[in-house]
Amino acid sequence: MLTSVALILITFASTATSCSRSSWITHSRSCLGPPQVWEARPSPGKGIGVYASRAIEPGDIILSEPAMIQLTPPEIRDGVAYPLSDIHTLLRSSFDGLSPEDKGAVMSLHAHMTSVDNANDTLMAIIRSNAYITGNSLGLFPKGARINHSCRPNTSQYWDSQLGRRVVYANRRIEEGEEIFATYIPLLHSHEARQRRLDQYGFKCTCDACALERDARHASDQRRQDLQKAFAAFESQLTLSVPKSAIGKRKALKNAKASAQLVEQLEEEGLADYYVKAYHVAAIAHARIEDWKPATLWANKGFETSLLADPKARSTGARELQALTNHLIIKWNDQLWEEANRKG
Ligand SMILES: [Zn+2]
Structure with a gap:
């Protein structure tokens, strides 16, 4: 059953530049x-x-x-x-x-x-x-x-x-x-910082995020500032190497949970421009604890989302996510085979 899920992902990752998916995939x-x-x-x-x-x-x-x-x-x-x-x-x-x-x-x-x-x-x-x-x-x-x-x-x-x-x-x-x-x-800045930045355009923003009631706006500000810090903290950990030490493993587990929260907070704030980066972080963080299923799904989501801004997957970022998805599918499939063999 799960193998067929992985197969669908493989098919997707290798045919993503086709016109048939929807109008935005290609500009022909x-x-x-x-x-x-x-x-x-x-x-x-x-x-x-x-x-x-x-x-x-x-x-x-x-x-x-x-x-x-x-x-x-x-x-x-x-x-x-x-x-x-x-x-x-x-x-x-x-x-x-x-x-x-x-x-x-x-x-x-x-x-x-x-x-x-x-x-x-x-x-x-x-x-x-x-x-x-x-x-x-x-x-x-x-x-x-x-x-x-x-x-x-x-x-x-x-x-x-x-x-x-x-x-x-x-x-x-x-x-x-x-x-x-x-x-x-x-956009990963507080309401006040954003308004200061917008002064150069000569208006005060009254968008949904800026018009929130005081407490909700503070919560939104906090989320945006936390997201900024989280991205900076994850920057040095975008490697697929699996930690060997107990301390390293504990830290990797904590980071995997934090990466899922990062995605949740971004989606809650509706900051779509940062989704690809967050899905990439979540994929790597889960690969580092060898939790291949969520790692694969995050990588695939990152690749799929990156196609919105890069329909032919020409950028290094989109190609990396495509390669990462395919790499993780293999890891996930290997895990499924091992589990099946143990049971058999
Ligand atoms: Zn605003």
Whole structure:
């Protein structure tokens, strides 16, 4: 019975790049699905927001957008940052090459002026307020820039360097009419720290996590800070070697339990961008106590989740998780055979 479970996982791990699973697995034309699942309209207190025009399933692509402006700053030499004037020249020349319609789309974006901005340089403020890092460049994506921030976002995003597109996908089910949110900042920080970070965009966040009652918000803050610490603590233990000493084994057992809690807390906070990392940690932590079944299931879940942001498993991280899943399946199968032979 369990052997067949392992077999299903093997099949999955080796065929994950197939188009047949669902529309988000590949970006070939035949697999893209409906072209637009969102609409932009006024969002109370936030100007414009982006809303789901139909129910969106986890993994469904919401936006796949090329950069309207892409800036590749010159390399930093001898630790000296490139002059701001160079960036400005690059930006102005990219902007000047746009059609009047595209120029209008860029200039209609939110520009939050800070003390570092020149009051006459709205274009630079628009870039600073809306641009995303795309590999070694900065990209401006006017459609995606309409998506408001939440500290508990229902989408994640990645840069597809082969397609030259920023892809935004649902990281959980989004109901028709629900507002679509992304995050502008790292999220494993307290409410206060997040608000300080968001000052650069010129707004106070009132998302589900920030609008919690005082006690619930403190609990949420505590979870996020604990998660940050837990990830840092696990960083040095991402090895498959099984401890030999009694002390080492006890510690590994404690860590395996802690890793399962890490996953639970993340899921409770709804912080999908960190799921792959947490599933990876849980897989390794259970492998270190030779508990192969949960180790395999965590690794497979990590691999499956990593495909949302890397549908063709091209990244080192996705390939490592695929290899880890297959390695753990073998260990789990060996264990099942040994148990069967002992009984037989
Ligand atoms: Zn918030």
